[in-house]
Amino acid sequence: MSIVQTLEQGVLDGIRDLYGKEVDAAQVTLSPTRKEFEGDYTVVVFPFTRLARKKPEEIGAELGQWLQDRLDTVTHFNVIKGFLNLSISDAYWRRFLEDVYRDESYGLQPARDERFMVEFSSPNTNKPLHLGHIRNILLGWSVSRLFEALGYEVVRVQIVNDRGIAICKSMLAWQKFGRGATPESAGIKGDHFVGRYYVLFEQKFREEYRAWQQSEAGQAVLRANRKEGQGEEDFFKAFKNTYFNEHSPLGAEARDMLLKWEAGEPDTVALWKQMNSWVYEGFDQTYDQLGVDFHKTYYESDTYLSGKDIVAEGLEREIFFRKDDGSVWVDLTDAKLDEKLLLRRDGTSVYMTQDLGTARMRYEDYGARRMVYVVGDEQNYHFQVLFEILKRLEEPYADGLHHLSYGMVDLPTGKMKSREGTVVDADDLIAEVIEEARKNSLERGTLADLSPEEQEAVVRKVGLAALKFFIVKVHPQKRMVFNPRESVDLQGQTGPYVQNAYVRIQSVLRKAGALNAEAATGYAQLLPDERDLIARLYAFPEVIAEAAAAYDPSEVANYCYDLAKAYHKFYHDHSILRAESEAAKAFRLQLSTAIARVLRNGMDLLGIDMPERM
RNA sequence: GGUCCCGUAGCUCAGCUGGAUAGAGCAGCUGACUUCUAAUCAGCAGGCCGCAGGUUCGAAUCCUGCCGGGAUCGCCA
Known part of the structure; x- marks a missing residue:
């Protein structure tokens, strides 16, 4: 007990x-x-x-x-x-500390025979990952690690939106303007390369649209459709989608591309595969930089037609109903949700249909009775509905579903807007924090005797710690302001601050040589600071359990910070290697070792690596 | 308008299953490196915890209403 x-x-x-x-x-x-x-x-x-x-x-x-x-x-x-x-009693604390000291994996529960699935990242293939994805990825990764710490066998999956009109735009732009360029020939990372063609398409489309607005045809549409008191500019802004679908030559080509793709036309499919493979190479590099990976990637091109059988089944069981126009709906008004469309009148699926299908597909693949979707809070309603439907279908995993909803990442200047070019690119950001760490490291010169490769490894760990901790310390539910300047800070409430506590301990341990753990037994009277540190170590498993229960990695981040802070103070106030007695020295080395271990295990749950020196 | 989320120091955030004098970091000011890595430590200053009621021995925390910000509301994902 x-x-x-x-x-x-x-x-x-x-x-x-x-x-x-x-x-x-x-x-x-x-x-x-x-x-x-x-x-x-x-x-x-x-x-x-x-x-x-x-x-x-x-x-x-x-x-x-x-x-x-x-x-x-x-x-x-x-x-x-x-x-x-x-x-x-001191004796109790000392015994406990010895247990932690001996237990490499303190805080981690033994494996249990239960699967747990976490879906995160889930990018589109038309543009590179950005800051929003980073928050998503870090949350997904941490939550998966938290449940691993509780002993679950966690399956990490992403579902890639690799189909639809967006990727067709990129494909078309590449075909028309790319002149056979490749990421290699252009010297650009694959996802950025493809993203460029998406942007190029939008640019060409805007040019085309603007020219059309001035043309006789455009002006005629304006005269016929503008609303009372609506300015020309406002009208054309609102009309953009209609223009794309009904008037635009480029739009027609893109839609034609989509139809060809859906029909499985070989050249189109080949081009699609080519471009997506470039994107995946790019994504893999970014994931690699962030130190995350997936057990399984689902592609919407494989899943977008799924779920229709579930709709048919639900109809038969009278959980769903068909309207006169032939469309299929579910009525959730008694659960304070609305009626929701599941199948269009032409029999084609919608997003919800697909999500029903993939939910079942994944259960069939892995048999996980618990599953977390890491998706932004703009989709709260969607997941409420999805989970409610799955419950009514009495799916065996329906009670184990959770939407880990997180708030948007804002910049100090306001929202990120792709149109205004204020989106923070993931690769740029990673490079920037590492660069900042490098500058700081050079100023300090503490790594001078390491090989360039070793120096680089440290600098990467420090930079990424700054970035990751900055994001993951904030409660997921809250919108957060990402200040690029503060995110590269290496001092104060930051990842490097926590790393530094660990590094100090490693340095002391290196100088201490072999530890005589026996000698620590003679240390009878603990200092208040020492008791405080041990009590903090004691709380670690409970912190993990609570963080997992709340799907909230920030609890672990804050715990690690508090522990590091307490240790920094202890380190400052009390000498370890020159302690007043051999017993005190042995005890403090033991305590420091245990703290280093908990800091490392804790930060590992956040996807943050500890350097041995910095 | 309905529903949901957020509102704590100048800024970024903890604390919210009710408990002692509301805590950190950044920014500002002061001090501490011939001594285990100063990416550190100590101190000063900074608060109608959005507002108003209610419940309670006790409310930043729970309830109600309001104000401010955001998201979402049948065929986008």
């Missing part, structure tokens, strides 16, 4: 014994004692005043004495107002 459980149980027993009353475990508030008071854990006794009919101070004193008398782990206590502060 853990110390927290022991104390909780002790309080329940104590109340029963002292006052003859039963207390619900939920009424016991047990929290780490605040720094300014003496003690390790604090019980709030206010809730017991009513049933004991005594003053809080009195109850605190009686309960404290009761616990001290009966529990070996509680050595003394003090009562301030309604707060009972309990002190845990």
Whole structure:
């Protein structure tokens, strides 16, 4: 039984014994004692005043004495107002520390035979990854690591939107204007290369549209369709889609391309494969830079027709219904959701149809009864509906679905807008943070004796830590402001700050030589700072469990930061290698080793690597 | 307009299953490196926790209403 459980149980027993009353475990508030008071854990006794009919101070004193008398782990206590502060014995803490010291994988639960799927990233193939994807990827990766830490077998998947009109635009632009160029010939990363043609298409299309607006045909449409009081510019802005679909030669070509693709026309399919393969090469490089990978990639070109069988099945079971025009719907008004279209009247699927199909497909592939979708919060409603439908279909995994919804990433100047060119490119950003780390490292000169390759590895770890920590420390649900200047900061509440605590420990350990763990046993009287550090280590597994339960990596990030901060202070205030005794030195080395391990394991859950030096 | 999310220091964020005097970082000012990596530490200053009610021994935290910002609302994904 853990110390927290022991104390909780002790309080329940104590109340029963002292006052003859039963207390619900939920009424016991047990929290780490605040720094300014003496003690390790604090019980709030206010809730017991009513049933004991005594003053809080009195109850605190009686309960404290009761616990001290009966529990070996509680050595003394003090009562301030309604707060009972309990002190845990040094022996207990020392034993616990030894356990952590010996356990390489402290905090990680043993494997259990249960699969857990996490879907994240899920890019389109018409443009490179950007800052928004980075938040998505980091969240998805961390959550998958969190559940691995709980012992699940996690399957990481992405679903790539590789089809549709967007990629056809790129294909068409390349065909018309590319002159056979390749990423190699152009010296550009594949995803950026293809992205350029998408942009080029949009540019050519805009030119075409503008010319049309001035033409007789365009002006005639304007005269016939403009609304009362609508300016010419406003009209054409609103008319853009219609123009693309009904008037534009380029639009016609792009749609024609899509039809050919759907018909499986060999040349079109070959071109499509070629361009997408360029994109995937580019994505893989970016994923590699970020240190993430997937077990399985699903392609929409394989899945976009799926789900129709589920719709038919739902119709038969009268979970769905058909309207007079032939379209198929589900009525979720009794779950405070709307009616939702599942199949168009021409029998073609919509996004929801496809998602139903892929959900079942993935269950058939992996049998995961729990599944997390990491998708931006603009799709909250979509997932509410999707999950509700799957429940009504009584899919076996329906109760294990979760939409990890996250807020948009804004810039200090406002929203990212592709049209205004303010989108922060993922590759550029990664290069930038690494460059910043490199500059700082050179100034310090601490890596001078390492080989260029080793230096580079450190600089990469530091730069990426800055970027990743900056993003992952924020609660997913919140919109966040990404300040590029602050994201490359290496000081303060940052990834490198946490790394630095680890590096300091490694440096001390290198100088210490072989550790005589036996000697630590002689260190009887722990300092308050040492007790505080051990108690923090003690909380680690619980932090992981809570972060996983809340699908919230930021809890781990904040924990790591707090631990690193506490250690930095300890390091500053107390000498380790020149401790007052051999026992103290051995103990502090042991403590430092354990802290380094938890920092490394914790940051690993966030996808952040620790350098040995920096 | 309906529904959902957010609102804490100048800025970026913790704290939210109710508990002690609301915490960090950045920015500003002051100090600490011949001593284990100063990417560090210590200090100063900075707050009607959006507003107003309610519940409670106790509210940043729970409930209601309002204000401000954002997302979304049947054939885009």
